[in-house]
Amino acid sequence: MERPIKDDFHHPYTPYEIQLQFMRALYTCLEQGRVGIFESPTGTDEPEWMLEFSKKEKTRSLVEKWKELEMRLADIRAEEEKTRKQGRPKKKMKLESTEVNRKPEYESQFELDEYKSDNDNEKRSAARGTTDVDGLSASTLALLDRFKGHFSAENAQSQTDDNDIQIFYCSRTHSQLTQFVNELNRVKLSPSLPRQQSVLDNYVKVGNEDIGLDEGIKHLSLGSRKALCINSTVLSLGNATAINERCLDLQKPGIAAERKCPYLPSGENEAVLLDFRDHTLAAVRDIEDTAKIGKQLGICPYYASRSVIKYSEIVTLPYPLLLQRSAREALNLSVKNHVVIIDEAHNLMDTISNIYSVSVTLGQLRTSLSQLTLYAKKYQTRLKGKNRVYITQIIRLINSIADHLQFLLNDRPTVEGTVQYADLMAGKGVDQINLHKLSRYLQESKLARKVDGFVEHCVQKSGQQSKDPATIPVLFHVQSFILSLVNPSAEGRLFFIKEDGGIRLQYLLLDPANHFREIVEDARAVILAGGTMSPMSDYASHLFSYLPPGRLETFSFGHVIPPENLIAQTMPKGILGPEFNFTFEARKSENMGRQSVAKICQIIPFGVVAFFPSYDYLSHVLDRWKKTVVRDSGLTVLALIEKSKVVLHEAQAGTARPDDILQEYSNKIESGSGALLLSVVGGRLSEGINFSDNLGRGVLIIGLPFPNIRSAVWQAKIQHIERRVYDQGAGSDESKRIASKEAGREFVENACMRAVNQCIGRAIRHRHDYAAIVMIDKRYETPRIQGKLPTWIRQSLSTNDGARPVTRILRELATFFKGQAQANK
CATH class of the missing domain: 3.40.50.300 (P-loop containing nucleotide triphosphate hydrolases)
Incomplete structure (x- = not known):
């Protein structure tokens, strides 16, 4: 991949010298397939010059497919421009007003399906090339498979077959991504099929129009269900978790047709799916534009977006969709041999830790016990085999955790402290529970969703006021915490925090490196960028310690101001x-x-x-x-x-x-x-x-x-750093001890100064x-x-x-x- 001639980065304005220095350094980093950390204060660079890197060198075998797509996109651009000039909004397709009934009519709807043997589940997971423990259940995979193969796991590799290098641009919020999209709209690139390739001239001519000269950037904005859902009933729930669960509820096998979401893509509306793809790629659009296209066409933009990824040159997405492996799998998103750019990356390590950290209160544990017990009594004659075994195990485990928290609340004078894993598992028979199998059961069986529906049904039946639909069901909190217990103990730590008369149990991820490593090792190049990335030593020590010498580079540029x-x-x-x-x-x-x-x-x-x-x-x-x-x-x-x-x-x-x-x-x-x-x-x-x-x-x-380095959380962070440096060190015990203490001090100082630099x-x-x-x-x-x-x-x-x-x-x-x-x- 060659650098643009004479530093032509297609910047919309004449760049400053500092900007040129930044671009030259970054191109070198990309060409050599490295990981780069770039500090450049606001005003120094505009991300759009990166787009030159995504230009395709198409071969003859790809021209026909390219020509067909460009013709469709040109037609849509012309249609949208005509509509704009006429001042008439494009007629929207009438959305079905199917009301999703949240009130189940029969209690049998809350019964658990028969749970297959653990070995069968493992075989199914292995056959699909993924693990349910990673957060993606078999039912979700089956759902993705059903959509005409667009989202099946086996297509992940095929995304790279027809495309050159793609850019995945990631930032903290949709508003920051929208700012990037606005800058993207200011860029005009030369066509990916140069005119001098005369052998291809007749492929880029449509009448008297040379499509090659009007080729647009193919960009896609990916987002969460909350950002893209067009089902008003589901969207009204407000809470992201509630929206996710309701969406999945409406896709369960066997659900009545009138209760299903009418906007889901399927083999029956493939033409609409193609229409969505073409309208999405016809112009550079932000997440709100993507949702509007879904509304106009009457198709779910959250699921329909997946079929657009393989045709996109630039994909923008918020942190969680990139940094969580389960989210990438659900999106069928592969960064293999592509470029990953993470903006606002100064807080990347904290972001990864927060994504994989989870907490639960004693009150939530007690409530979930009450709900589970009520559910188990109601369906005791209908709970068979594995369902009966696992629900009994869950009740015992939650009881054990709640009892230990109660002990800490009553008998420990300190307001916070660490919790030993063994103490949570000290209840009768709990130490015999296989947490890996139990976590798989929780995800496969959808127990939390069944129990929540049953409890809500009981509340409505009794005439009591229903809970706020935006409230996250309590058993989901408990389930998330139980799933965190299967993480390697070396990566995280458990804490208790007393607050507001109660007590909270928290799992905190201390080592984010392994969760980011897969991205780094798959991608062609990874760029962390921000206005203030200093101090940078933490990234080399705690996020990229596994990289071979020479692959990680850091750059700090001056400001454009005099x-x-x-x-x-x-x-x-x-x-x-x-x-x-x-x-x-x-x-x-x-x-x-x-x-x-x-x-x-x-x-x-x-x-x-x-x-x-x-x-x-x-x-x-x-x-x-x-x-x-x-x-x-x-x-x-x-x-x-x-x-x-x-x-x-x-x-x-x-x-x-x-x-x-x-x-x-x-x-x-x-x-x-x-x-x-x-x-x-x-x-x-x-x-x-x-x-x-x-x-x-x-x-x-x-x-x-x-x-506050005296807090239990910071004590654990420092001890984790010191222990790792000591174990990896060489020399005498004393020299390793000194090096480990210095590493702990450096880590604390860097956290302080990174916050100062942001201000x-x-x-x-x-x-x-x-x-x-x-x-x-x-x-x-x-x-x-x-x-x-x-x-x-x-x-x-x-x-x-x-x-x-x-x-x-x-x-x-x-x-x-x-x-x-x-x-x-």
Whole structure:
């Protein structure tokens, strides 16, 4: 795969030199099939130039198929353009208004099907080339097989037969993917069949039109059922889990025709499925557009999208659909020999851990026991064979887990701690249960769904108020937790957390490497990209430790802004003289930078955003500012700050909405009064919010937000890192012990500084932006901490030998903004 001639990356604008450096490095990474970690602040790169990489070098044997598809897509584009010019919306197909009846008429509907022997299930799984333990049940696979073979497992490899390299672009949310799609629409690529291939000219001519010159990017947006479902009754459930389960309910074998979802693809509506494919590929569309096409054609876009993957050059999808193996299998999605790009990748390791972590409360365990017992009594004469055995095992297991949690709640004085696997299995006969077989039974039998339907039926029958349909059935929580118990013990740990008078049991994945390894080893190249990826050592140590030397590369690029548009300062001490040392132990001291913050707010115009280590500390500081009087002025600290800036603050989840605070903050700045927004590192305003231009002329980082390393969770994380480094080390026991302790320290520092760097990245959002970054704590003076800042911040960091007085720091800030004011007149 050759690099474009003369660095022609098909960028929609003339790229900056830093952008060209980024693209050259990335092309080299892709060509050599490597894993690359790219740090490039906002404004430095536009992902669309990557599309040149996906151009096809079609051979003669593929031309006919390509020609047919391009002709269909050209017709659809022409039809849509004609409709747009006429100003008349395309007539939508009338959607069937089949009401899905959630109220079963007969209790027999809740009976379990006869469960086949465990060996039969294993044979079926082996025959299909997958394992039900991975999260994909045999019934789901059968359902996918039924759709005309479009989604069967054996077709996974065939996706790559007719296509060149595809790009799978993954990000956190649908809104971020939509931003990428909008950029994708601005790109115009040359056709994949160049005109000079005269032998193919007659294949690309349709009348007087040269289709090759109008070839569009073939893009597909993949999403969850919640994002793509067009069945109004199912969609009204609101909760993603409830929607998933109801969708599967409507596809069960033997269900009455009038209760089935009318929009499912099948062999009977293959023509509509092809129509969906063509309309989807005719233009670059976001997830909402994909759902609209499904509505117009009367076919489920969630399932119909699977038939489009093999024809797509670019596939965008949210994290869970890529990072979960069961989700990839359900989508029939293979990344084999393709390119995987993960945007906003700074939180990738945490995201993988969160996807595979699960928790359950004591209350949920007790409720599920009650429901299971009621169900077992009702159907005791009809439960036979394996069903009777496994339901008895489940009741015993849940009883054992609940009893141990009750013991921890009553007899353990600590609010949190680790839980031993053996203690959960200490109940009578529980240690004899085969959890692998039990987990397979839970997935195959659909016991949780049967019990939930039965309980809801009983509630309605008694005249009581039904539960909120958006509520996740309690047995699903319990089932998810039981499934987590089969994970290798070395990868995760169990914890208890006491809260709100109750207790919660949590399984936390500590090692995300194995769950990402399959993607890395299958893909041609993997790119992790983000504005602030520093510090990067964690990725090599904890996510890619298995890679051979030379396959992993890291890149950190500067900003497109000129150097004079950014000033970064460390402030180790305040105006009154004492050093700033916002350690956890010292945070409650009197010295909280009160006069220094007030002075900074006088110097920096318009909007200033200050980030604190925690909500508790923010509240403490704000309370002290309201009460402490500044001797010289006779004003409280808060009143002194508000002489130049209105003070607003972020609240914890469950109180004021962040959108409301941001709107008020923006209004104050637009009115000319200026504002100081107090926020929290890792809070709702620390990621994904753009404080561009006057919204963020200054960013203050107050202290270093180190995690609470005394907590049970962080103790487990650190011990896991230290143990692994020690076991893999060489040399004496003492040298390995020192290396392991250093690795634990490095891991904690990197977590802290990754959060700091995200906050810093909220300002400076485009080439002409400018801002000041002030890091208030003496520890920011150390080379060890400064080395974990992004390259673009280090390049603008004022030299400080530790002896600079605060007055000089403030004077440099004043000079910076005076110069910007003159330059922007």
